[in-house]
Amino acid sequence: MSQTHELSIELAEKSLLGIMLVENYLISDSGLDSEHFTSQIHRNIFSCMQELASAGKTIDYITLMTMREPMELGGANYLAELSNFANTVKFDNYREILVAHWRERKKAFILQQAQQEAWTIDNIQKALDDIQGSDTEQNTSIMIDLVELGDTPYKKSAVRKGVTSGLSDLDKMLNGFQRKELTIVAARPSMGKTDTLDHFAMAAGWAGYLPIIFSLEMSRETLLNRLIAAAGNFNRLKMRNPYEHFSEEQKNNWLPTLTHLSNTKIEIDDRAGLTVAQIRASARKIIKANPNRQPIIFIDYLQIIRGANPKDNQTQIIGQISWDLKQMAKEFDCPVVCLSQLNRSVEARQDKRPMMSDLRDSGNIEQDADVIMFLYRDDYYDKESESKNMLEFIIAKHRNGPTGTVMAVYIKETGRLANVVWGQGGSK
Numbered sequence: 001m002s003q004t005h006e007l008s009i010e011l012a013e014k015s016l017l018g019i020m021l022v023e024n025y026l027i028s029d030s031g032l033d034s035e036h037f038t039s040q041i042h043r044n045i046f047s048c049m050q051e052l053a054s055a056g057k058t059i060d061y062i063t064l065m066t067m068r069e070p071m072e073l074g075g076a077n078y079l080a081e082l083s084n085f086a087n088t089v090k091f092d093n094y095r096e097i098l099v100a101h102w103r104e105r106k107k108a109f110i111l112q113q114a115q116q117e118a119w120t121i122d123n124i125q126k127a128l129d130d131i132q133g134s135d136t137e138q139n140t141s142i143m144i145d146l147v148e149l150g151d152t153p154y155k156k157s158a159v160r161k162g163v164t165s166g167l168s169d170l171d172k173m174l175n176g177f178q179r180k181e182l183t184i185v186a187a188r189p190s191m192g193k194t195d196t197l198d199h200f201a202m203a204a205g206w207a208g209y210l211p212i213i214f215s216l217e218m219s220r221e222t223l224l225n226r227l228i229a230a231a232g233n234f235n236r237l238k239m240r241n242p243y244e245h246f247s248e249e250q251k252n253n254w255l256p257t258l259t260h261l262s263n264t265k266i267e268i269d270d271r272a273g274l275t276v277a278q279i280r281a282s283a284r285k286i287i288k289a290n291p292n293r294q295p296i297i298f299i300d301y302l303q304i305i306r307g308a309n310p311k312d313n314q315t316q317i318i319g320q321i322s323w324d325l326k327q328m329a330k331e332f333d334c335p336v337v338c339l340s341q342l343n344r345s346v347e348a349r350q351d352k353r354p355m356m357s358d359l360r361d362s363g364n365i366e367q368d369a370d371v372i373m374f375l376y377r378d379d380y381y382d383k384e385s386e387s388k389n390m391l392e393f394i395i396a397k398h399r400n401g402p403t404g405t406v407m408a409v410y411i412k413e414t415g416r417l418a419n420v421v422w423g424q425g426g427s428k
Contacts, residue, residue: 009101011085012094013042018086019094020049021060025288027053030095036102041074045082048073089281163296163335166203168419169406170393174371177204177296177335178400182326184302184365186340186354187375188347192391193339194218195415196375197298198227200337205264210293212267212286214279216304220270227266230415232257237413265293275306276324280331287332295332299325301339302365319364326368340365342374352381356396372397377410391417 020027027049034043034050048067052059061079073079110127113119119127162176177183177200187193201211215223229236232253238245242254267286271278279299287295299305302325307317329336342358354374359365366372374394379385391410395403409418 009038009097012097013037013039014082014085015087015090016094016098017042017045017049018082018084019088019091020046021083022086023088023285024053024059026091027059029284029288030091032095032098036098038101038105041072041078044068044072045074045079088285089275089278091281092277163204163209163294164207165200166206167199167393167406167408167417170408173393173395173402173404173406174398175401177337178370179294179333179335180330181335181370181399182322182329182368183335183337183371183373184322184340184359184369185337185373185375186342186359188342188352188354190380191375191377192410192412192415192417193375194223194226194300195230195410195412196391196417197300197337197339198223198230198415199417201266201296201298202227202231202261202264204296205266208293210265210267210287210290210295212283212295212297213269214274214282214297214299215268215270216272216274217300218270220268223268223270226415227261228257230417231261233411233414233416235413236415265290273304273306275308276321276328277308279305280324280328283328283332295334297328297332297334297336299336299338301341303341322365322368326370352376353392353394354396366397369397370399371395390420 016030016032020030027046032046034047037043037046045064048064049059051067052063057063061076061082064073064079065076067073070076107128110124114124114127161171162174162178162181164176165171165174185193185196197213201213204211213223218226225239226236228234229239232250234242234246234250234257238250242251246254267290269279269282274282279297283295283297302321303318305321307321309317309320312320325336325338340359342354346352346354346358353376356366356372358374359372372395374392374396376392376394377390378387378392379389389409389411391408393406393408395405397403407420409420410416411418
């Protein structure tokens with residue numbers, strides 16, 4: 001093994017330990033053991049981390065120093081400097097490097113031992129299979145599943161509903177946003193994409209879920225103002241100077257609206273230019289801090305997520321991003337709802353309702369997404385339209401259910417969405 005490779009492994013180990021000093025919950029979530037580390041000092045440090053975590057104690061370089069002789073842990077300065085190597089976004093990558101290196105070491109040891117002791121091929125294969133570890137251990141037999149399903153026709157079972165969209169007709173079509181599924185909400189500019197995302201997030205929050213919004217384009221302040229306007233049914237123009245333009249009734253409704261909105265427990269990360277790895281790292285931390293709420297992740301929007309490999313063309317980048325988002329939904333066992341732009345070809349047609357071919361830089365979006373819905377407002381293109389304040393949700397792809405179109409009321413002045421049957425009031 002080259003010195004350069006040894007150095008890269010050592011740096012990966014330092015980074016992993018540094019990250020776990022900053023984010024203690026990753027000690028147990030990592031699935032690592034002390035033997036995965038090559039350095040004895042790093043093995044000692046990780047063993048002490050595990051002991052402290054099992055005892056429910058805080059893990060930092062001071063508490064670690066109480067566990068063993070300082071030199072067994074590299075010394076006080078060595079421990080204190082580990083956090084300088086912390087890069088949470090790289091945690092999954094460095095963990096994979098460490099586990100892969102450990103497997104190679106184990107494989108070499110097994111093959112050497114097998115040669116010395118004249119193992120059979122079956123024994124060698126079994127030993128090699130064992131080092132794959134829990135990452136590849138799967139219960140592939142269907143027998144237990146079939147036994148559990150035996151009495152299904154004879155008992156009443158609850159239909160597993162997903163996270164509500166806050167729109168009854170859309171919920172009937174989708175059965176809510178489902179765990180492990182990626183939903184793409186695509187539209188041309190000014191169709192109401194961000195307001196739709198805000199509505200979904202608030203509805204999920206009020207229903208007891210944990211909405212996590214990654215707003216890559218819009219600032220936290222702007223997004224928050226939109227949420228307040230929709231929650232309180234406040235005209236957004238008047239919100240620019242509520243002291244001057246609000247009525248007494250609206251001023252009296254301000255604090256109750258903020259209280260009502262706070263009940264959603266919405267989390268907002270408005271950093272620009274994030275990669276999917278950064279989104280995943282941030283989401284993992286938020287989810288870990290809120291263990292009693294099932295998460296749902298919202299992203300605004302797909303085309304401005306930064307690709308991991310800038311040398312790829314835009315189609316390749318978008319394809320990789322859509323695949324990564326689908327994997328994130330599966331990893332966190334939660335719905336991921338991502339906004340997407342449409343290309344300009346829509347504007348050239350007489351019927352401007354979007355189609356699959358209008359997805360911008362589509363890559364693998366059509367393949368990876370479980371649900372693709374388009375937003376369309378007829379009154380945007382035709383001021384005399386009879387469909388005033390109506391928003392169409394065109395479900396073009398639904399992997400596990402029907403497709404079709406449902407309608408909702410959309411009041412652009414407030415950003416508020418509502419069911420057609422009961423919410424046709426305008427802005428205050």
